[in-house]
Amino acid sequence: MGALDGGHYNGKLENGVKFNGGCLEEEEKETTTATIEDAVKVLLQALGEDSNREGLKKTPLRVAKALREGTRGYKQKVKDIVQGSLFPEAGLDSGVGHAGGAGGLVVVRDIDLFSYCESCLLPFQVRCHVGYVPSGQRVVGLSKLSRVADVFAKRLQDPQRLADKVCLALHNGIKPAGVAVALECWHIQFPGVERTCTDSHHPSKVNMQGWIKVSVCSSSGVFDNKNEDAWADFLSLLKLRGVNMEEKPLDQCWCPSGSLNVPICNGHKNTRNTMTTAVGGILHSLGEDPIRKELLGTPQRFCQWLMNFKKSSNLEMKMNGFGAATEVDPLQANLSRDDKIYSEINLPLWSLCEHHLLPFYGVVHIGYFQGNENQKSITRSSLQSIVHFHGSKLQVQERLTRQIAETYSSVFGCGDVMVVVEANHICMISRGIEKVGSSTATIAVLGRFSTDSAAKAAFLQMVSTTTATAGR
């Protein structure tokens, strides 16, 4: 309950309360930023990147600002948010009955937030539902329920602790008859870990292949007895918004980083130590205790995840071997050109945004003409390999799209190809901008697709039809 008692820092609160003229706050900010920047430079080097190249020059600063902002909850106090926002309302206590105001259930549903996974340091998405039953004839301003939830979301968390903290803080802050908190949380998948989830209630409505979802609840007071009315009413009001809280217990740890038991690959022991020390320094500078139980392996797990995006020439060699499997029969080399457009839709993609060191994920659609015999070896898995190869490094979506098209062209020896990438960028969800539902689409066209409007339109129509059928 650090947020109620004082928190780790004094400083300026988001809601405008100020201490000590902001000077200490500025100094603290600068120290935190410098620590994180240095750590990120260490990580970029370990990834085999040149931290002075144009796209990466400001990455350490961007990461530092995003992390500082994304964990500002350590510096906020619930008391300051709730106080002054409690309003007297007649109701139960005036003898009128269990009718609205004090005495009646109030639920704010579908508050979109994001938090940071304490197990792997990656952001996860949260859809938060908060209910309470007023007592003492006072209600709280609705926006405060969202603001208090955000204080705890903006720290390193796991879903259950987040729910419990929000519940307890609201209970102590509002002193109601009871508080109910329900969270739906989505964690991005890790490469090579096979657990999938498709969820129509996800905020972004995009194909959620590869995401892990958990639902957790927390309650106090009148909500504690799950067989009584208050809890049933809370769940009923959530159902009106299509939210079903299945009360299944949480796995030991929902984060896929728990499944990663191998040591950091692609690096010797010194590199490993340097990286984990750097990440430990980040945790400390944010105001966390790097040796609290839940954080003990976090730097190691974060670095393991990050090393999936290490620049590698091995994969490049692997790609160059493509297509060689099918030799072109010279007797059939002069095939008549086929006018049919072939396509592979919804190839899963995930990659790492080089500007923020945050994942982006989505789907790739590839359309092509079968121009020669070599192309008959094109399979969904060979195209998926190209997508995976270019995803497995520091990227921007624009470049990734172009590279997939170019690699297709050089591997299969035919340049009539069109690539559409649709992706959600975690950097658009976390950080200051917090545009949860937004998604980015990019197009690359080569050869015939760049001159033949009808071919391009036909392929886009195929994508549209396929994705509509899939119920996106």
Added chain:
Amino acid sequence: MGALDGGHYNGKLENGVKFNGGCLEEEEKETTTATIEDAVKVLLQALGEDSNREGLKKTPLRVAKALREGTRGYKQKVKDIVQGSLFPEAGLDSGVGHAGGAGGLVVVRDIDLFSYCESCLLPFQVRCHVGYVPSGQRVVGLSKLSRVADVFAKRLQDPQRLADKVCLALHNGIKPAGVAVALECWHIQFPGVERTCTDSHHPSKVNMQGWIKVSVCSSSGVFDNKNEDAWADFLSLLKLRGVNMEEKPLDQCWCPSGSLNVPICNGHKNTRNTMTTAVGGILHSLGEDPIRKELLGTPQRFCQWLMNFKKSSNLEMKMNGFGAATEVDPLQANLSRDDKIYSEINLPLWSLCEHHLLPFYGVVHIGYFQGNENQKSITRSSLQSIVHFHGSKLQVQERLTRQIAETYSSVFGCGDVMVVVEANHICMISRGIEKVGSSTATIAVLGRFSTDSAAKAAFLQMVSTTTATAGR
């Protein structure tokens, strides 16, 4: 293009660029806040409210902070946002082809924003889609498209001007081959003005009864010719997210305040002048020119809208007359108690949040038992009158819910009633918190519904079934 050239103010930019140590900025803030606070006190008085009562004491300050924050775009400059976020990428110019990177279309879809209607001063919701084709081998950081759009959204706007400003600013800032902007905008309806719209693509997914939607586009460069590929590709990528831009021209003015030609009711001329002068002062303090053409009638229109929520005893008298129409036949007074639950679902509601002077809107569900003859006069329209009566004043949703239940009980002489209110609060969408999809549900129960869990559950199930069928 004030945002490019320098804007109305110097001061601190959201993205961290600072001028003159922030002192002038603080002074300006205080002046603006004081002006708006004074104006709001004038408005509250004209509404017949006591601005010292608990719920209203801080309303002037809240309104001032919200307006200042909501129009911060006047103080922001696009150049500062875009500069330093242009990255070199290979592509078209390197002779590789029209493939991703420079040369390929980039679209960010579904950016949720809000803006202020220059015609009536109320916030409206915006779903923004931005595309561009890079040139000169440089791409811009994706989040900048959202940030630039937000600069212009955070001003008094109409949809077409907003689209044009965003388009021009991005064109000048990025210098791409072209920019495409598509906006879907939703404006809240006014009482007594009958234009309805139901839209499944609305961000909140809630019943949009009574909202006005317009879609507008703006383009530059390669997007200007609507018959060419770039524009068709842009529309195709929007369609993948279910967005259809019907290219019908905008009405003269989309804002329903245009239909209000009557003078401010419920007040004599002096009150009218005092109110409009106060609102004119607000416009000026925000950095707007109150005599620019589009703003000329805005204070008048805002005040007209506001006066719909003037405290009135007339309506109260009207309500007291209810039920008298049907006299109870003494021979039938001893009716056997009926166990059937009657309901009216989805009664449209709109009201005014007394904490922020911003609308909230949604639906009311009322469940009841028919206990006596008097209740046979209960019609949907009589229940709608109760909803409308309590909505037509400064409110909080908790109190509104209780009052509807209590009024039902006293008008129809039977206390077995349950009221569920589901509403979206503009104050949760605009202001700092910007939780677009969130909605608040409240329950009030009287009599049998407060003791009979099964009755309560049965009514909630009726609501769930009805609203699910209506495809919410």
